[in-house]
Amino acid sequence: MDYVIASTYNNYIEAHLAMGNLQSESINCWLKDENTVTIDPILTNAVGGIKLMVAQPQIGRALDILKNTKKEYQQQHPCPHCGSTNVEYVSTPKKASNWLGTLINLLLGIGAPLPVDKVHHCFDCGYEYEAQ
Ligand SMILES: [Zn+2]
Secondary structure, three states: OOEEEEEEEOOHHHHHHHHHHHHOOOOOEEEEOHHHHHHOHHHHHHHOOEEEEEEHHHHHHHHHHHHHHHHHHHHHOOOOOOOOOOEEEEEEOOHHHOHHHHHHHHHOOOOOOOOOEEEEEEOOOOOEEEOO
């Protein structure tokens, strides 16, 4: 059977939550590059994150489920500034977390990549706020 990438994740917990959601709907799926990311988080960006692979015939339904899950999440976490649900849980700063930045860090001996904060970002007013 052919598998296609439904989504990618930078952390183990999000990837497993998504996979659990799909599996509870009888979607045939698995995580690719999970071990690489878990054993060595520095490599996460180099391999492009953990990939959620879904059986090709089920990809349409899988994407619908992921979209609905996201919508539910957004409705539960509206922007406290303007009330919009057009929000996303993002890593910041994004620019410092690309693989080239990580590589330069390593080469220069600075050590671990910069810690990445996870915040909610509102796309309507630009407000950023801590996860509850
Ligand atoms: Zn807002």
